[in-house]
Amino acid sequence: MGVVSRVADLGRVALDVLAGLGRAGLMLWGAIINVPNISKGLPLVVKQIYVLGVRSMVIIIVSGLFIGMVLALQGYTVLADFGTVESLGPMVALSLLRELGPVVTALLFAGRAGSALTAEIGLMKSTEQLSSLEMMAIDPLRQVIAPRFWAGVISVPLLTMMFCLVGILGGHLVGVEWKGIDSGSFWSILQASIEWRQDIVNCLIKSALFGVVVTWIALYRGYEVTPNPEGISKATTSTVVQASLAVLALDFLLTAIMFGQ
């Protein structure tokens, strides 16, 4: 009997997971097909870009600067052993563009904006604001979910671009200003080794996909929240945990596809 009930439990959990995925997929689909229109949707998206993007700018830029500087410092000590400190530029730029830029931006975004999204939607649900929209014959997917989704998908790649650029400048700061690498060779070797389709376009693709995943998870966790304080705090935590894990797993997959060959 014990075994049977355990197998039954397992089956139930599997079915729950599957149903959850289905609901998440339906929500994503609803957000995607409800592309905001110019007159009513655009102001909502603009407001959400402000909340999600503009307010994340400071943390993204500061983190980018420091990560670039630390990379340069660590790289310098290793490269100095081989006498090729001029390769510091490509090392910093390639690490940022290919991996750290998209990944760290997405992780920071999940912590800074994703958790706030979940809490906000969860609170809107528990105060019956979403139900209230339904009863006003307004689809909450269109009014609440879609603008936030699109704002997230627009914001993350832009934040990533800022992160990478500031990081490279941070690397320049340490490499050239502090450690005294020749500025000309720093930039020329950097420019020669970065290929825009391979590195920058892939960086954009990665960050856009991360934007989709993080925003999607955050919105879904909020939308499916158990409407009480404990439920909201649980949902906020699981947004950060699940979004971070999803970003790291997806990053490995994308790196394998883009650079693995």
Add this chain to the structure above:
Amino acid sequence: MSDSSSLQNTSPLVEIRHMKFNRGSRVIFDDICLNIPKGKVTAIMGPSGIGKTTLLKLIGGQLTPDSGEVLFSGENIHQLKRQQLFELRKRMSMLFQSGALFTDMNVFDNVAFALREHSGLPESIIRKVVMMKLQAVGLRGAAQMNPNELSGGMQRRAALARAIALEPEMILYDEPFAGQDPISMGMLVKLIGELSSTLKLTSVVVSHDVDAVLSIADYVYVIAEKKVIASGTPDELRASNNPQIEQFINGRPDGPVPFHFPAEDYQQEMLNGRS
């Protein structure tokens, strides 16, 4: 006040027929039938936790019954396509227990919201309409305030202004009197009564506040134990000698509706000393 037979003869706006609804394995409603007559105040009463809010959500099409049907002016709400359901919902509105005002806009924008979405009126006219609705609930002066600056009673009145903004045919009130001080309760009772008599609104009031409900309702349904156990005009209910109704209306702690949640024999459990 009219008697129950004449009320039942006016054509109903909402008919619920043999509806069953389960939540998980728990049965919430078992074979419920009720009619909500047009232009009257219908109250649905019952002890708390009986699923009264669920009933409103079933009428509003947010939940789907397991069997049976809910008709709104002859149309089966749960067989409509999403677009048709949304069209239908423009003819009804719901006042939520918490008010459910949108916290990211001020009172004016809250009331104007549905108008801007659905009416297509120019902003100057919307402004006039909103001010009229706010005047009706006595909150014209609070138009620029944020919902969290209002007291609970004011929030509910603001939500009422929002609910009547599109001039619906029917308003569903979810526990409008819960947690209100006597003054704001009196205001709400007066408002609901005025709205239904002057605008010929059909009102459905879900509440367990016996006195307030009996003072405004034209017709009352009492729900307990998954079923409609009684219905009639307030006078008929007061005169009822059904012990369950009597207990509920007079608010006695024990009676046919037991004080104790079903449990094992008390003496037995205490003696056994084990759980």
Add this chain to the structure above:
Amino acid sequence: MLTRKVELFVGLFLLTGLLAFCVLVFNVANVELKSSKETYTLRAEFNNIGGLKVRSPVKVGGVVVGRVSKITLDNKKLVPVVTLTMDKEFNQFPETSSLSILTSGLLGEQFLGLTPGFMDDDIEMLADGDRVHDTRSALILEDLIGQLLYSVSSKDN
């Protein structure tokens, strides 16, 4: 509903993001907008191209005059074929010019060095689609070491 401040900040945000993208594309990846700049192509066969890559520069005395646009293997001769995209501005190289694969620094990037050949009356200038015959392959460190060891041991004998 939207304040002017929010609109301004969002505008600024979008602009900053796009600007960062443009700086990355044009300054970091060094993409030239004038890709329609007039070019001509040359081909060359090498025995070994070492670490030469697509987009590696072609230099004459250190001045970049073109880039490697394609690297393939000739299926019959089984030697690498490199296609160069040369700047039309520099089109006065005689047929006798030679190409060699050089390395910037000991471990640096590899590039193609173009050494202009001698001029004569019956020698024409390299034009679109021409092949550079005189090529020198990349130096392979292992081969060098092997030769060194060989010559050292042969001297011993």
